[in-house]
Amino acid sequence: MIKKFFILFLFVSFGVATMAQKKRDFTITIADPSNVLxxxxxxxxxxAFNVLYPGFASADGYRTKRDVMLEVANNETETIKAKAGEIKVNSEWIKGKSLKKxxxxxxxxxxxxxxxYSTKKSRGYRLTFISKDPLLDPIVRQNLIxxxxxxYPTLVKKFNPKSTHDVLFVVDTAYKAVAEASGNRILFSANYLKAHPTDIDVVTHETMHxxxxxxxxAGPVWLTEGIADxxxxxxxxxxxxxxxxxxAYNTKQSYKNSYRITARFFAWLEQNVKSGLVASLDQQLRAHQYTEQSWVNLTGKNIDQLWDDYGKNPDKVNLKYSDKKSK
Structure with missing residues (x-):
C-alpha cells in the first residue's frame, strides 16, 4: 500500500507545477457510449486527470503516454484502475463520489x-526513488541512493549552491540508453543497471548535469558532457x-569527442595549464557567458592550441581513480 504522505508529496511536487506549465500537452478522452456517467x-x-496525470507522467519514467483514454469498465475494476495512457472506472463505485475521494x-x-518507491532526507537533501523494475537488485538500488x-551535496557546494536539494531517481524498464538527467529527475535504464551493477558513479555524472x-x-554538448565526466x-x-x-590519448581523438576523451583533456589542463579551469568554464556556461574566447581569457590560448599542446605531451598527467576498497 502506498502511503498517503508519499503520494501527497509526489503529486504536489510534480503535479501542480507540471499542470500549470504543461496541462495542454496532456489530453483525456472519456469513452462512455452508454452515457452512465x-x-x-x-x-x-x-x-483529477489534469491535476494528477501530468505529475505522474513526469515521475513515471520514459515517454509516458500523453493521450489518455478513460473507459467505463465495471468488470475490470471495483473502483479506478490506471496506468500510462489508460484509465478504467467502475460506474457504480464512482456514482456520487466527491472530487476528494x-x-x-x-x-x-x-x-x-x-x-x-522511497523518500529519504539527509542533511537538507531529499531523494525520491521510484523503480518500475520488480527485478532491480536491492543492493544496487541502495548503492545508488x-x-x-x-x-550530490559536495557537487552542489562546489559548483552551484543554488541547485535543487530535491531529486528524483526513476529506474525504467522501457528506457534503452544508460541514464539521463532532466530538471531534477534522473532516469536510469533497468537493463544497464543489471549489466553494470557496480557502476554507482553513473549517479555522479548525472547529478552533475x-x-x-x-x-x-549555453554551450556545446561536448563541453557539457566533458565537464560531467x-x-x-x-x-x-x-x-x-x-x-x-x-x-589514453591517440591522434584520432578530438576534444569534441566528449565524455571521457574530453574529460582526460580537462584533467591534463587542470594539472598543466590552469587549476580551477573546469569550475570557471562551468560558471560561465551557467551564466550563458561562455564563448570560444573564454579559453583565451582563462588560459592565454584558444582551444585548438591547447589541444595541440596536450597532443605533444598527453602523458604528463597524474590520474588517480576513486576506489572504495582502499578507503
Whole structure:
C-alpha cells in the first residue's frame, strides 16, 4: 500500500507545477457510449486527470503516454484502475463520489505500476526513488541512493549552491540508453543497471548535469558532457569498482569527442595549464557567458592550441581513480 504522505508529496511536487506549465500537452478522452456517467462525474474525472496525470507522467519514467483514454469498465475494476495512457472506472463505485475521494483513488491507482518507491532526507537533501523494475537488485538500488547522498551535496557546494536539494531517481524498464538527467529527475535504464551493477558513479555524472543546469544554448554538448565526466573522474565514489577510466590519448581523438576523451583533456589542463579551469568554464556556461574566447581569457590560448599542446605531451598527467576498497 502506498502511503498517503508519499503520494501527497509526489503529486504536489510534480503535479501542480507540471499542470500549470504543461496541462495542454496532456489530453483525456472519456469513452462512455452508454452515457452512465453524469456531467458532474465527468467533470470531476477530467479535473483529477489534469491535476494528477501530468505529475505522474513526469515521475513515471520514459515517454509516458500523453493521450489518455478513460473507459467505463465495471468488470475490470471495483473502483479506478490506471496506468500510462489508460484509465478504467467502475460506474457504480464512482456514482456520487466527491472530487476528494476520486482524487485519492486515482492517485493510488496511478502509482500501482511502480515496483518500489522511497523518500529519504539527509542533511537538507531529499531523494525520491521510484523503480518500475520488480527485478532491480536491492543492493544496487541502495548503492545508488547512498552515492547520491555522498556525492550530490559536495557537487552542489562546489559548483552551484543554488541547485535543487530535491531529486528524483526513476529506474525504467522501457528506457534503452544508460541514464539521463532532466530538471531534477534522473532516469536510469533497468537493463544497464543489471549489466553494470557496480557502476554507482553513473549517479555522479548525472547529478552533475542537475548541478550544471545550463539551460538551452549555453554551450556545446561536448563541453557539457566533458565537464560531467571530468567531475565523475575527480569526485567519483568508486570508479575503480565500476571499471571506469579515462582513455589514453591517440591522434584520432578530438576534444569534441566528449565524455571521457574530453574529460582526460580537462584533467591534463587542470594539472598543466590552469587549476580551477573546469569550475570557471562551468560558471560561465551557467551564466550563458561562455564563448570560444573564454579559453583565451582563462588560459592565454584558444582551444585548438591547447589541444595541440596536450597532443605533444598527453602523458604528463597524474590520474588517480576513486576506489572504495582502499578507503
Amino acid at each position: 453524469d456531467v458532474e462525474t465527468k467533470s470531476h474525472l477530467t479535473f 476520486i482524487n485519492a483513488e486515482f492517485k493510488e491507482a496511478l502509482t500501482k505500476s511502480w515496483s518500489f 547512498d552515492t547520491y547522498f555522498e556525492i 542537475i548541478v550544471q543546469g545550463y539551460g538551452y544554448s 571530468y567531475v565523475r573522474y575527480q569526485y567519483g565514489v568508486d570508479n575503480v569498482g565500476s571499471k571506469w577510466s579515462l582513455p
